[in-house]
Amino acid sequence: MLRTKDIAELNRNRIPNDSDIRTARHTLILLTKAGLVNRIPYLDLDLEGGGRTYAYGLSDRGVAMVESLWPLCKTFDEHSQRTLDHELEISFFHIALKTFAVKNGLKLYWQQSDLKHTVSPDAMFALTDPTKPEDKNTHYYFLEIERAKIGHYIKGEPSIIRKLAKYHEYYGTDLCEKEWLDFRQFRVIVVQRTEERMKNLLKELNGTMNHRMFWLTTEDSYKVNIGAEVFRTPKDWATTSYSFLSL
Numbered sequence: 001m002l003r004t005k006d007i008a009e010l011n012r013n014r015i016p017n018d019s020d021i022r023t024a025r026h027t028l029i030l031l032t033k034a035g036l037v038n039r040i041p042y043l044d045l046d047l048e049g050g051g052r053t054y055a056y057g058l059s060d061r062g063v064a065m066v067e068s069l070w071p072l073c074k075t076f077d078e079h080s081q082r083t084l085d086h087e088l089e090i091s092f093f094h095i096a097l098k099t100f101a102v103k104n105g106l107k108l109y110w111q112q113s114d115l116k117h118t119v120s121p122d123a124m125f126a127l128t129d130p131t132k133p134e135d136k137n138t139h140y141y142f143l144e145i146e147r148a149k150i151g152h153y154i155k156g157e158p159s160i161i162r163k164l165a166k167y168h169e170y171y172g173t174d175l176c177e178k179e180w181l182d183f184r185q186f187r188v189i190v191v192q193r194t195e196e197r198m199k200n201l202l203k204e205l206n207g208t209m210n211h212r213m214f215w216l217t218t219e220d221s222y223k224v225n226i227g228a229e230v231f232r233t234p235k236d237w238a239t240t241s242y243s244f245l246s247l
Contacts, residue, residue, distance in 0.1 A: 001057035001076055001087045003044060004028060010095070028056050036062035038076045042084050055084050074113045089145045089219065090122050093191060096226040101127060104227065104245065117179040119166050121188075124180070127244060139244075140183040141215075142167065144190045146201075161204060164188065168209045189231070190216045198232070205234035215242060 008016035008024035016024070031037040039054040057076030058066070066073060079087070094110060101108040107128040115121055121142035128138040146160055167188050170176050177184040192198045198216050205214060215231040222230055229241035 001055050002091050003042065003053060003055055035059055036065060040079060040081055040084060055088060072111045072113050086145055086147060089191065093143065093222065096222055097125065100227045100244065118175060119170055140186040142186060142188045144188060146190055146192050160201065161208065164209060164214060168211065171213055187213050187215050190214060191222065192216065192218055194218060202232060202234050202237040210234050
């Protein structure tokens, strides 16, 4: 799911001008009329003064048309308007990751549907370095976009800790390998809105799940350079940062 200006930027591979955006909007209107995409009203705070625009995603009919090329694409028919910011952030991360993979000669596998197993991530992806031996060239990741503050406590435990505890218990198990087939070890990328929220969560995890399987970053950090050392783990967050290239 993306906004008109995001699609225009992808098409032009640069910051779009007004003409680029008009062209993208015209194409999206035609696709909407054809029933291939679905559009949802969106309050875009990036617009000067804020303003109503639309977020676009494939419809059921659009998914049926492209599934032979992209079998794991996702439909946005009957999608909730309340979660648009969350869905857009997943798309922004995907775009940044794809650009990084192409630039560095890596193969990216991305899955955003059929994700509900023992854990239910926002996306699952894998990065493969074709220059390395087959048994050591692929790393697997789950993505969690966490835009809310630490909250929703049950018995003194916040929702994000309960969610990450499931990954902690799942890591390295036969059940993980049975459900995902290709792996039993993985990393969990947790994207948070601010540096302060990230540090608070790192400190919390340091005392409860002190493991390098959790890679935390912020929205601003990965958007500046997703290939840089922008990830921190509960194990050594105060002294060390990690990148996809350091593996």
